Amino acid sequence: MIKLSYSNPILCRPADTVIVLDFETTGLSPTQGDRAIEIGAVMLKDGKVVDRFQQLMNPGFRISGFIESYTGISNAMLADAPSCEEVMAQFADFIGDYNLVAHNASFDQRFLDAELKRINCHYLGQFACSMLIARRLYQAAPNHKLGSLVSYKNIQHDGVFHRALADSEMTASLWLAMLEDLQQDYQLHSPDFGLLQSIAKQTKANINQYLQRQG
DNA sequence: TGCCAGGCCCTCTTTAGGGCCTT
Numbered sequence: 001m002i003k004l005s006y007s008n009p010i011l012c013r014p015a016d017t018v019i020v021l022d023f024e025t026t027g028l029s030p031t032q033g034d035r036a037i038e039i040g041a042v043m044l045k046d047g048k049v050v051d052r053f054q055q056l057m058n059p060g061f062r063i064s065g066f067i068e069s070y071t072g073i074s075n076a077m078l079a080d081a082p083s084c085e086e087v088m089a090q091f092a093d094f095i096g097d098y099n100l101v102a103h104n105a106s107f108d109q110r111f112l113d114a115e116l117k118r119i120n121c122h123y124l125g126q127f128a129c130s131m132l133i134a135r136r137l138y139q140a141a142p143n144h145k146l147g148s149l150v151s152y153k154n155i156q157h158d159g160v161f162h163r164a165l166a167d168s169e170m171t172a173s174l175w176l177a178m179l180e181d182l183q184q185d186y187q188l189h190s191p192d193f194g195l196l197q198s199i200a201k202q203t204k205a206n207i208n209q210y211l212q213r214q215g
Numbered sequence: 216t217g218c219c220a221g222g223c224c225c226t227c228t229t230t231a232g233g234g235c236c237t238t
Contacts, residue, residue: 022237023237023238024238025237025238026238027219027220027238028219028220028221028237028238029219029220029221029238030220031220031221032219032220034220034238037238066238067238070238071238102237103236103237104222104223104235104236104237105222105237106221106222106223106236106237107220107221107222107236107237107238108237110220110221110222110237111237111238129222129223131223131235131236131237132223132224135223135224135235143235143236144235144236145235145236145237146236146237162238200223203224203225204224204225
């Protein structure tokens with residue numbers, strides 16, 4: 001994969017390509033010893049999935065029964081999986097310096113940063129959070145969990161939840177739905193990564209006024 | 216059995232508290 005270096009990571013990075021990713025982990029906090037057990041990601045280019053990445057990884061210790069039940073990933077499945085270090089090195093090559101998207105991105109960013117730090121690797125892409133943007137665009141949704149938003153937007157899925165690739169595919173579909181809604185509802189002809197990032201930072205009260213100004 | 220984190224947002228706020236969301 002060609003790696004590009006620019007002085008402005010948001011404006012100069014290829015705006016038509018983003019990586020949508022999702023981690024399954026042993027718990028909620030890498031600072032408390034939790035590790036990644038699966039990474040899934042899709043590459044979106046010009047609104048289409050052009051590449052995928054999915055890999056289980058062995059965290060080096062047994063995962064809890066809660067996580068086995070929650071994700072469907074068992075200790076037996078992880079026993080023969082490659083190490084986190086091996087998988088994350090491959091994943092770092094996959095994401096390159098592209099911009100990144102995740103649902104509740106602060107969670108995935110913490111694990112991405114922690115796992116890449118262990119192998120002395122880093123990335124230059126910027127993160128956008130589909131949950132924060134959905135909170136602005138879909139204020140009538142019952143809540144802003146990924147599964148709820150998938151139902152709210154009538155996004156097709158195969159019924160698999162809490163697996164890394166399945167969740168990243170659904171997040172990618174949600175991302176594209178938000179782009180489409182911005183084009184249709186606010187006549188934004190070319191909503192890009194930077195605009196979606198800025199939408200997340202607007203207040204709930206002024207989001208419509210902000211979008212109309214953008215249009 | 217129930218809790219463990221962290222960032223963001225909203226409001227009955229700003230010298231704060233609590234809910235949401237992720238595994």
